[in-house]
Amino acid sequence: MKILLKYWLLLISMALSVTAFADAVSQIEIHQPWARVSPPGAPSxxxxxxxxxxxxxDVLLSVSGDFAARLELHLSHMEDGVMKMTEQKEGIVIPAGGEVLFKPGSYHxxxxxxxxxxxxxxxYRVTLQFEQAGSVELALPVQEMTDMPAMKH
Ligand SMILES: [Cu+2]
Known part of the structure; x- marks a missing residue:
C-alpha cells in the first residue's frame, strides 16, 4: 500500500510537470514539484x-500564492554547524543549459x-516569475518528507 501510494504520488508529480516556452531564448521546464507537510503554526x-x-x-525572481502571508525564495546552508536560511532577494539564476534542484537543505x-x-x-498552486520565461503556474502536491520522489534524470 505504501509503495503503491508513493508510485501514485510520483505519477501525479510527473503529470503536473509543466513546460514554459515563453520565448526562443529561455526554455524553462519544471519537474517533480512538491511541498512539505507542515505542523500547525509552522511554515512550509x-x-x-x-x-x-x-x-x-534565466532568473527565478519571485513566487506568489494565496495560501500564505509571505512567499520567498530561500537558500539553506550550514554555518558553524547550524542550518541557516537566507532570502535570495536578487533571485535564483537558472544557468543556460543547466538546472537548479530545489530540495530540503538547499534552495526552496x-x-x-x-x-x-x-x-x-x-x-497548492503557486506562480513563479522568471526574468526571461515570464510567469509559470505550478501545482505542488503536499507530501511527507519521506515520500520525496527519487530524483532520476
Ligand atoms: Cu526557508
Whole structure:
C-alpha cells in the first residue's frame, strides 16, 4: 500500500510537470514539484527541479500564492554547524543549459504565515516569475518528507 501510494504520488508529480516556452531564448521546464507537510503554526516549503533548455541564463525572481502571508525564495546552508536560511532577494539564476534542484537543505520556496497547515494529499498552486520565461503556474502536491520522489534524470 505504501509503495503503491508513493508510485501514485510520483505519477501525479510527473503529470503536473509543466513546460514554459515563453520565448526562443529561455526554455524553462519544471519537474517533480512538491511541498512539505507542515505542523500547525509552522511554515512550509516547496521543492522542484528547474531546468533551462535555453541558450541564455534565466532568473527565478519571485513566487506568489494565496495560501500564505509571505512567499520567498530561500537558500539553506550550514554555518558553524547550524542550518541557516537566507532570502535570495536578487533571485535564483537558472544557468543556460543547466538546472537548479530545489530540495530540503538547499534552495526552496518558503511559505510563511499559512492560512492552514499543509496536509499530505493536498495540492497548492503557486506562480513563479522568471526574468526571461515570464510567469509559470505550478501545482505542488503536499507530501511527507519521506515520500520525496527519487530524483532520476
Ligand atoms: Cu526557508
Amino acid at each position: 516549503a516547496g521543492f522542484m527541479l528547474v531546468q533551462n533548455h535555453g541558450s541564455s541564463d 520556496l518558503m511559505f510563511m504565515g499559512l492560512a492552514k497547515p499543509f496536509v499530505a494529499g493536498e495540492v
